[in-house]
Amino acid sequence: MIARLRGILDSAGADHAVIDCNGVGYLVFCSRRTLGLMAGPREAVALHIETHVREDHIHLYGFADTAERDWFRLLTTVQGVGAKVGLAILSVLSPDQVATAIAAGDKALLARADGVGPKLAGRIASELKDKVGGIALGPAVVGLGPVAVGLTARPAETGGAAADAVSALVNLGYGRAEAFTAVARAGGKLGADATVSALIPAALRELAS
Template sequence: MIARLKGVLISRHPDQVIVDVGGVGYRVFLSLTSFYELPQPGQEVELNIHTVVREDAIHLYGFTTGEEKSTFALLTSVSKVGPKLALSILSGITSAELWQAVQTKNTGRLVNIPGIGKKTAARLLLELEGKLPQAAEQIAPLAAEAPLSALEDALSALTNLGYPENQAQKMVDKAAQALDGPATVEDLLRKALKGAG
């Protein structure tokens, strides 16, 4: 099984990349979260790999962090959630946000992700609840630092400004972690935009 790839990034697209390792080009599927972390083509890249072997193909799924790879594996352990849907989920929500949603039973956050309906969201919350990683305990303070409504309002403001939702979400998360104590929408936006500049 391939667990890691390190080589030259040949091409990149929002859903897949080709990595040259010793003259062999590997096609790797990935989430938008990992896509945003990629270097430019021609530069070296290192990806954590989850290999899925089927009768007719071997598919490689790549992640820039071990945390996202672990979350992907847990997502695919949920009934009726395959690799494609798991990538879609990780493209619409970060691992930290996913575990926060599971902890707070926030179905609304999950149904905002394309391809996730109410039934799938409920199943995800139910089946992932018992699989919460230890790292999720460190995610809870994020909700205390900034009220969820402030986070959502800041996200909405950034998307209205033209930022892609996934990028806006990352900006808001980074701003929330950087701010000490409760944060207002204005605080979050100021910090997020300053970090983007």
């Protein structure tokens, strides 16, 4: 199996790149995010590769970093999420944003990707919410204190001040993912015993900063 490619970018399309490795051109399917991080033709490029072997083809999927590759692997374990849809999600959301959307149960954010309707977005959020902690979430979620940890574990089921604060911000018109992140940051600063009345203004300040 091919796990990594290092070579020269020969050409790129809307969803793929051709990587020249010592005279052999490898067609690699990529997210728009990964394609956007590549330099121009004839420049050096290195990609983490996920190899899919089927009866009628061998496809290579390339990623700029291991976080994106790991999310691709996890997303494609969900029924209805094939490689194409997995790349579509990672084309509109960074790995950190995918993690936050799933942790917050933000189906609308996941549904921004081509091929992801409300039903599939709900399935992704439901099936992967308990697996979010297994992948590095990045600065948007990790290290935000006890409230963040509680929300990340089961945002839809978490009771108490944090969940109430998230609901209040959503009712004010904020997206669930951004409300989740703001409350998590506020909770990390205020501590696990923070009340709703303290969390909401603190989270609003986070959103305004």
